[in-house]
Amino acid sequence: MNSRQMFLDQLRAGLKGLPRSVVEDILSEYTAHFDDGHTAGRSDSAIASALGDPARLARELRAEAGLRRWEDERSLSNALGAIVGVLGLAALDMLVVLPVLMTVASVDIAFFIAGGCICLAGSLLLPLALVNLIPGFEGDWLQGVLISLxxxxxxxxxxxxxxLFTLGIINLLVRYGRAHYRLIVRATPS
Structure with missing residues (x-):
């Protein structure tokens, strides 16, 4: 098996899970790189080494695809895809970023749950306030209604x-991923 076919097969394996049309577009783009290199008189192995490690390239392309889906349609699955793509792309950076991200996510989830519980408690107290059944507010139903509201x-x-904070963090991760991707692209020889 030649270097070209090995490179394209490894790239295809790394892109598993992406839509077929996206994978075919990417593979045709890299096939064109090999064709252009042949036109310039370069060998398959020289072109493959210039393109870099196909597994790493596949991680970068998967991250970029996840970021594009998040920008095109903001949904929970696309947000998770973008986060997973960025985490896969920035594996070394995660030694620092992951603990910070997990701490921020934990605090955000704690406030979300606390806010939901307070909202639920206020909603459940409202009917009791209307009929003067809240202990301590027996004579003043309006005060109980206002407190529950x-x-x-x-x-x-x-x-x-x-x-809103969660959306901001996701957007920040997308920007981080894009900056990381651009740095890798600049560092990759062509």
């Missing part, structure tokens, strides 16, 4: 801020 709206606000 305040809890529900405050909890909902915390949840909304957590969602």
């Amino acid at each position: 305040g809890m529900a709206s405050g909890g909902a606000s915390v949840v909304a801020v957590c969602v």
Whole structure:
């Protein structure tokens, strides 16, 4: 088996899981690299070594595909795909980034859960306040209603801020991945 075919087979194996059309586009682009190299008088092994490790290249291309899906359609699955792609691309950087990311995600999830619980508690207290059944507020039903409405709206606000914060973190990870990808592309000889 020649260097060209080995390179393309390893690249195809690394791109498993991406849509077939995307894989075919990528493979045709790299086949064109080999064809252009042949036109310039270079050998398959020289072209393959200039393109770099196909497994690493596949990780970079998978990360880029995940980032594009996230930018095209903002959904939970695309966000997870973008995060996984960036994490796979920046394996060495994760020794520093992953602990920070896990801490930020844990705090975000904790605030999200707390906000949801406060909102739920306020919503459950509202009917009790309307019929004067909240202990300590037997004579003043309006005060109980206002406190329960305040809890529900405050909890909902915390949840909304957590969602916005999560989207901001995902966008930051996408930018980080793009910057990392651009640095690798510049460093890869052509």
